[in-house]
Amino acid sequence: MSCAPSAEEQLDFLTKIQRLFNESDFSSTYKYALLISLADLAIELGKDDDSLLKLSNRQIAERFIELYWQQAAPYKDSGSNESTILFQNNGTQAAIIKAINEFRQQNNCNSSQAARGSKNYKKLVTAVAATVAKQPINYLQNVGGGNLPFLYERNPSSIILKKGVAYCLRRFQPLIQQLARSRWTDFIKKNTKNIPILGEKDDLNSFLFETSRKTLALVCKGLKELYGNKCFYCNKSSSELEVDHFIPFSLYPRDLMHNFVLACSKCNRSKSDTLGAKIHFDRWVKFTTNNSEAISKIGERAAVSSNLEISLAIAKWGYELAINNNVNFWINSGHYEKLNISNLFR
Template identity: 50%
Template sequence: MLHQLPSAEGQLLFLSKLQRLFSESDFTATYKFALLIALADLAVELGADDGGELALSTRQIGERFIQIYWRQALPYGTGLVNATPGILIQNNGTQAAVISAIAAFRMKHGVGTPQLARALPEYQALLGSVAQTVSAQPLNYLQNFGGMTDVFLFERAGLGKVKLKPGVMYCLRRFQPLVQQLARSHWVNHIKSNRRNISILGQADDLEDFLFAASRQSLLAMASGLRKLDGEKCFYCGTILTNADVDHFVPFSQYPRDLAHNFVLAHPACNRSKSDTLAAGPLLERWLDRLGHHADSLTEIGQAAGMIADVQVSRQIAAWGYTSALTQGGHAWLAPSKYEPIDQSYSGYFTA
């Protein structure tokens, strides 16, 4: 069944309701923010640019919750001025159940990453518990705002399943960076406004990085592995590296998720110049060729660094990013002060 793409008016209505959700909803915990991020990410990674529906299981969403909250189940505040290290409280009442479940799992099994956790037989019980919490709480209450229920995002589709409504997958894909930005900024404010976090936060200035970005230790491990794989050269300009940045090939600002196959080593100057821009055709071709030849090695490097590693997801995200840029008349970075328009030829890189 073919579904018509949302009209301009339909997309504006979606954004209006999304804005109302953030301003008029009751956020007693951070679960609703996590659910919005998870739905937007899964729409990009599993969906398509059409007006159709997208079926998701609560276990798929639960797995994304585990990945999002995994680092947040560790103490925050170590080494900060006037801070007492502790796990941040993410509920207005008792600690959020997902945080408690992950923290207990980490302590019992001594695993440092979600990837290592997935290999344990006990992980399925953790996933089942988190999926049950997701089903009972944010999935039930996310679409309640302004004193009413507006089922504009998804509806239940049987036991353990939800279905994004027609047009929602398209809108989540198109406005994914905005959804991420809104959810993350409100998430940070929610934690800061909880009085029980005052002693933990101290004079915090890196809370957002702690909540959502890879740790410095993970980036250093990623850099070490990439040096062994790619050699001592900048991915973009090809010259020898002295100092190196671990750069997101698809910019973090466009898709704020740390994925092993999306990382490359770059000169700090190349990294700053490219900034939040997609890379031009020759660089994209080189990156895709690298995925084709070194996917397994990048997976091993990522797993050792504690990063999510999935080559197909990384390709899907890149395809989504360039398609979005094409529809918006975007330009791609080739070298400092050198850009080229993103045109229809870019789609060929993903079909070759």
Template identity: 50%
Template sequence: MLTPKPPSAEAQLLFLSKLQRLFIESDFTATYKFALLIALADLSVELGTDDGAELVLSTRQIGERFILLYWRQSLPYGTGRPSAVPGVLIQSHGVQAAVISAVTAFRLKHGVGTPALARLLPEYPALLGSVAQTVSAQPLNYLQNFGGATDEFLFTRAGAGKIMLKEGVVYCLRRFQPLVQQLARTHWVEHIKNNRRNLPILGEADDLEDFLFSASRQSLLVMAQGLRKLDGAKCFYCNHSLTDADVDHFVPFSQYPRDLAHNFVLAHPSCNRSKSDTLAAAPHLERWLERLLHHADALTEIGHIAGIMSDVQVSRQISAWGYTSAVTAGGHAWIAPSKYEPINARYNTYFSH
């Protein structure tokens, strides 16, 4: 077998233009295809490599991501506005999307509030099995049908319950992760807004994207309390004491929109605003990696109480991906308000072992 190699610039452009066509020419009867693209991109970042190699994924691994994505979305959306009636958003042009119904039924039957708690139940594998089946029968079957033809440019089936992301695809999904995420999320929000049956629920809502994709305010409050106990009442970035605190995504949410306990730090609202969507500079990164090393279990525990998923290896992998991509792209890192530095090759050394 030939050793894999990263796709050429031309192959990457072809990938992007096919992805673009997929969004324009596909038939989106439900929101599943958006969830599938997000799941494939996330799994590529978390499990894949930058050498162009293929990646085999099981439908259960993808199904797990579907449960995470749809868990929050299966809760009633209530804007609190007088014009709107709280309700579960409809995610399909036909009957409600089966994954939403399955997650809702499971949550009600077992009285669990978070996917992290759901995972611990003996009935969870059955839920996962049925979601994996839906994923297999629907989006995996139809994602690569667009423009009246089938173009397997992303994956092929690789035996029962498995797919294989083709050579070069993982590379592209890792490289263009923020773009894929943004496209999928924007279209997902539009799909829900354009479904007339959602109009009474939505009212004049303007926080739909937050509702669909971010951790709840309540979870973040609990997370903040835990972090205060662990790290003390001080800002992770400037180390000064704080009273008002934001829970900041160390690797910015705009770059990797997934809430994981190990990625959260406490920060002054002003430090948080100033850092905004940039990666934190070397001294912060060193402290953050140190913290993963020494407080991994404590952070897992805090996440558990707050109902936020945690996986220390995955968090490390995501930051490695974020920083090494920024080295390639010539990004800048935030040191302090109005102070930045280039993310140069030195940053790779933090992740080279």
């Protein structure tokens, strides 16, 4: 019978993750991308027990394409020459960046979501999967001059997350994401080849990992057409609606179209980084399920990835994590409630 790893096993996992960040040789950003990808896939496909989880190289490659898609574009609005694309390793430009950039130039796709519909997408996935298998999967568990194989076992076309690893990745995903993204940003800043590209601007983290204001404006317009000029939370009309992450970005820092709702400034500030109460959760599930196709079309126009099944899995993970940590759930300004899993997931 599968069960959750013990407190000691979870602490041991965190200790090894810390060693990985501190003692590994990071000659590119690939290892950071792999850690983020494994944590995301564990949330989407894993369970809250100590069971194994098999992930194909192609599944991981598709997540790499999504992570690097925006970063394969020029950092500055100064044309599309190679010199304006940020360097992701200490040598020549990273192979995955080159592959995605070439794909972007040869195919009329404005997002990784749109790329999936291209006849050449499978070829891109194959190329990225080969690089992922040869490099970060092969070397991620090399720590301090030795090998620390605590995360997974390798196969020719897949990896198998070891007993308890998927659970720990799910449990500590926010921490792993924060560490990986912070180190990723620092790596790019410290690369001397990027200094003339970065200049004096201080928006690197936003460029690497966040949705642009232009994209959010398109999302806002589309949701207004679908839902009207009303706040999702208080249901009051407002002329100044803002795009809000229903599952807070601080908890799960990845933009998915089904996770976006419109909120008035008062509700958005009050809710902040908390999870909504049961009334909001139930309304969100009903709204996204009933309008899934329309929401996906907004995502296509705005170049934002959309997947209802994944968004629901992320929400379930986030709420279960919060309930297990005994947090309060936001109703409205100054009002919160406790939830339990049995009355939330029925």
